[in-house]
Amino acid sequence: MRKSLSLLTAVLMFTSTQVQARNIVLTNDDGLTSNVVALYHALKEAGHDVIVSVPCTNQSGMGAALSIGRPLAPLEQSCLNDAAQAGDPGAGPMTRDDLPADDFYYVNSTPVMSLLYGLDVLGMERWGGEPDLVLSGPNEGQNVGAIILSSGTVSNAQFAAVRGLPAIALSAGANSEGADLANPVSVQVAQRAVELVTALDNKAGDGALLPRGLALNVNFPDDLAGAQWRQTQIGTYNAYAIGFSDNMAETASPTMRAMAEARGIQVPPLPGLNFEMNETSPTADQQNDESVVYRQHIAVSPMQAGYAASPAGAATVDWQLSKLLSDSAD
Structure with missing residues (x-):
């Protein structure tokens, strides 16, 4: 049974529009999309300073892959939606006339590489430090269940959280795709995403938007009409x-x-x-899994940073290996 007053419910009870201007790195694994453009504009309208740093081309399924020891050569072909052209550097400002060049950047590499460009180069140049928040997405398609392990959208949020930064992975339906960068579904998703950022900001005051070591995986349903916020768990049911x-x-x-x-x-x-x-029905203990809830409501799943075990899990291993560990300590 869902708790009568979950952490998420408590946060979303406060709807004041008085928010602080936050420094935000907005990234994804899809490249320049209708979703990222809509969220950028919604965040700017809410008063935030936003740097967009995304892959040159769609990098779905690349997870947390890094291009280690391989410098990024100039582009051999144009980026998605003409974000940049063949011959342009491996990373830099987008060249479309309808985008603010000072805010939109591309990286000819993986999702996490685009995140790092936003954090280590662009953010340091603009703010002289780390952002207040990393937003990854909204993805063109939900990231729920086991598939999150290969998701560049979720991996960006995880990578940021391991660095101690507040981070949220955002995923919408495939109906949010739009080659013209103007899908109305993207606007709806952006409005709800800003609603979440505002709610977190109202509770944070001058502090961090999320506790250190905690990230969120947020999935929007295909149809946002009547969708409510629900705190969920990643769980074992796979969509x-x-x-x-x-x-x-x-x-x-x-x-x-x-x-x-x-x-x-x-x-x-x-x-x-x-x-x-997945056409099989979820079991009774899977009803709060994000793979079930996202079909009708906005599923918000807290995620620990990286692979750290919970205190209960660590205590169990300590008990299971107590003799081995004590012998090793001698």
Whole structure:
């Protein structure tokens, strides 16, 4: 049963519009999208200072990958939605005329690389220090269940949280995609995301927006009409059924075939990953999992930073290995 007064409920009870101007790095794993443009404008209208630093091209599924020891060469082709052109540097300001060049930047690499560019270069140049908040997304498609382990959207938030920064991963439905950077769904999602930032700001005062070592994974439903805020858990129910296939031409799911068709690709007789929406029903103890709640409401799941165990988990291991640990200490 959901607690009558959860942490999230307590935070969202305060709806004052008097917020502090916060320094925010806005990143994602999709590149220049309707979602990131809409959230940028909504945050600016709320009075925040925002730096956008995103990958040049879609980097979905790259997780926390880093380009270690490989300098970023000039672009061989244009970035998504003409954020930058072939021949431009491997990282720098976007060149579209309808974007503020001082606020929008691209990186020809992975999601976390774009986050680091925003933190270590752009943020230091503008603010002389770290931002008050890292927002990753909104992603074009929800990140719920086990798939978050490969999500660049969630990995950005996790990476920031491990560095001690307040961080939130935001994911919307696939219906928020928009090549013209003007999908109305993106505007709706942005408004609700700013609502969350405002609620956190109202409780933070002069302090941090989130406790150190805590991040949030937030998933918006496809249809935001009537959607309420719900505190959830990542849990064990998976919205997507994922599996490896040794012959995609024979085993590709309808979802995979539709995705390939939308990209003008014929599913080949080659090995690869297959996924479909999970048609099994969640069990009674999975009703508060984000993979269930996001279908109708806005699911907000607290995440610990990195892989640190809870105090209870650490105590259990200490008990299980008590003899081994005590012998090692001698």
